[in-house]
Amino acid sequence: MSEEQRGLEDLVDRMLAGVEPRPARHGAGLDGATWQSLQAAGLTTLLVPEALGGSGATFADLAVVLRGVGYHGAVVPLAEASLAGGVLGRCDLETPAGITTYAFTPPARGRGPVVYSKVGYGRAADHVVVLEADGDRTLVRLAAVSDAEVEAGENLAGEPVDRLAFAAPPDVVGALDGHSEVWGQAAACRALLQAGALERIHELTLAYANEREQFGRPIVRFQAVQQMVVATYGATSSARAVTDAMVDALVDDRLPAARRLALIAAARSVCAWSAATAARSAHQVHGAMGFTTEHPLHAVTTRVLAWRDQDGTDAAWSRHLGSELRRGERPLWELITRAP
């Protein structure tokens, strides 16, 4: 991490320090106050070029903020807005005021009604950037959410993931080459949120095991509990290592796109394994307390599990990597060792 990124990490930690992970269910939804402070600090337009009013920052900078949001359990559309803003920036467009989210969709059939599903924070957004596969490119459409009929939905953690129905496909405002780059970027953001959440799960677990006493001593003294604590730590460390490598690859223009995508796929696959392992072990250590809604643990564990299914499921990403290896030019060892 660079000095600036360390500073950014500290800034995010200070800004989100007051956020207590809470269940986002039953329409509790967006944490408006936290979102506004992130906006005021310029942290919601990191990928927007400076000429268009953003920070012109790198994906590595965004990664720092995403990890922080995942760690603190803030219910904010940071991944959504960052990706949407970056895409509009590449089309030479300013991001509209308010919240902009995104939706991925297959090619539109004609000019009839369209439904976009799995739209993060759809109901809270003012605009949606639609990324539509079109041959060897991606069409970029932009719509006001007020033009849509919104069907509210939730992920496993109760975060808003909605369906937006429009009477006709929104206007095309630009196009990007290929599909996989922007799809991969969305998936990468999701992995970084997970990696941050995993750090929080590990810290909560370690702290709890040291504080909770039974049979006259902190439960961390029991070997059976130690096994669980380390299972969580191992899962967290694995996610951190692979997402670090993923971010390094994403900011390295010398690398072929296929390699960047392979590392995104690996990160999504590992983060899912880590999520399941850490969630199970952390809840086991926390006992009944951690199972209640009073305790913050479930808010973090349900999120890290929910995010396995967004921006491509982990199985789809594992399949991507497995298929590339089976069919591709590069054996696994060459991919892992970056050689030749």
Place this chain on the structure above:
Amino acid sequence: MNALDDSGLRTLRLEVRDFLAAERAAGTFTPICDSWLEGHDPAFSRRLADRGWVGMTFPARYGGHDRPALERFVVNEELLAVGAPVAAHWIGDRQTGPLLLRFGTEAQRSAIVPGIAAGELFVAIGMSEPDTGSDLASVKTRARRVDGGWLVNGTKVWTSHAHRSHLLVALVRTADLDREQRHAGLTQLIVDLDADGLTISPIEVMTGEAHFTEVVLEDVFVPDEMVIGDVGDGWRQVTSELANERSGPERFLSTFPLLDAAIGSADAAADVRLGSLAARTWAMHLLSEEVNRGIQDGTVDPAAPALVKDLGTSLEHETIETIRGVFAEVEDGPGRVVAELLRQATLASPAFTLRGGTNEILRGIVVKSLTAPA
């Protein structure tokens, strides 16, 4: 010591790969799982040493090459990824050389380290005993003071390749056990495996291999010059050695030849499962590389080698079961190569999570480090 940059490391890595490709083409070895333990081949070790790939981190004046830890890591992971037969020199290179360089006398360093680096002098570890596994401080092998040295009595077990090695590094008691200070009174001795009083018997394990041995010592004389460092310093030495033992790529690459072969011969139905194993193996490589970078920079988190060993060996178990499952669904089952690697790996697998510190014990070490006062 000038460390290679990333491009230098890549060049080194590709050199090792070229060497291994030539060796395979010449038929000098077949990839096997667990090759760092099962593949004992003195001629291969010498050929590696001739290229400067044994004793890499040892100082040049002791026959080494003054290379940093990460370069050794790169060479070794290339060797293990193809299951090359490195067992003969492995112990000496991995821990005995570093042990003597750190704690040995000048005479010991000059006499022994060059031979290790030349791929000619092979060493076995004498730590475990029939009644001593995880609780290493409970060793009973006793060295009693005599004129000019020590007389050693006891039994060491799980001593890999003692029947094919020249020296045994034995952890012994030089003072009776003091319950208040269990780690005191322990000393490491260099025992010549040709000495009188030694009986070496092979122990056959469920893989059919007998690289493990039992070494019985009856009044074996060890001269004073063969005490490593100071009498009574054994525990500190062993703790340092164990970090070396745990930090290497063997902790997640024992089953890599199997994974590689499986990917090469599976069909699309296996993509999700093999992709997921590949992803986790990738994460293990990154964590292992991080440990070795830390060793090189002197910043290694003390719990990291233990954590990596725990994670890596657990993944090895899952790798075997998942691959078995993939091919169990296929009409004709696995091809010959995968079938053989699966057989080797399955039979070897109980040992993955036992050797180098049983995983359950290692997890205690990790937690201790995590809860240590800052």
